[in-house]
Amino acid sequence: MIELDDLDRQILRALVRDATQSASALGRRIGLSQPATWRRIKRLEEAGVIRGRQLRVNAEALGFGVTVFLGVKLATKGRVSLEDFERAVSAIPEVQTVEHVLGLYDYRLRIVARNLADFERVLRRRIMTLPGAGQVEANVLLSEERLAGPI
The missing domain is CATH 3.30.70.920 (Lrp/AsnC effector binding domain/regulation of amino acid metabolism (RAM) domain)
Structure with a gap:
């Protein structure tokens, strides 16, 4: 199990709302640089916390x-x-x-x-x-x- 800090949780909440946003835009929103945000997202993916990103359609x-x-x-x-x-x-x-x-x-x-x-x-x-x-x-x-x- 991976330890999540407040920034990880903010990233997850933001990606759940809009998984299409860039690491740069997300980083600006939470106060991190683009590379630091991208590394955190990658770590969450590799740990299995983020299993993928889906397109949701209105049935x-x-x-x-x-x-x-x-x-x-x-x-x-x-x-x-x-x-x-x-x-x-x-x-x-x-x-x-x-x-x-x-x-x-x-x-x-x-x-x-x-x-x-x-x-x-x-x-x-x-x-x-x-x-x-x-x-x-x-x-x-x-x-x-x-x-x-x-x-």
Whole structure:
């Protein structure tokens, strides 16, 4: 585990808000030179604190107006490997995240669809035909108040 100081935390908060900003602009904002800021970012990346930078798109602006969290319980544990299920479900374009969880369900999926009819199509034709797919429970996202941020 890496020790983080206040400057490291400021860098992480700033990058979570806007990962596209330059080390120079970020350094000016927190009172460090560009090389010192760049070295800190590099150290955080090498330590695994920063795992990458992602582009976030507005799914609704692209025509995907429905987000569903789907709990999936595997029907045939032991007969279908977890890796086979994960590989198959990850190949479905509408599935944004695949989380192996502990609890009532084995997996939690975040799925985007154009509308509820489109989600039903994805569920019937893609999810329920996966190897080992069993019981499912859908929860439709009504609103998202807080986006993922630093711990």
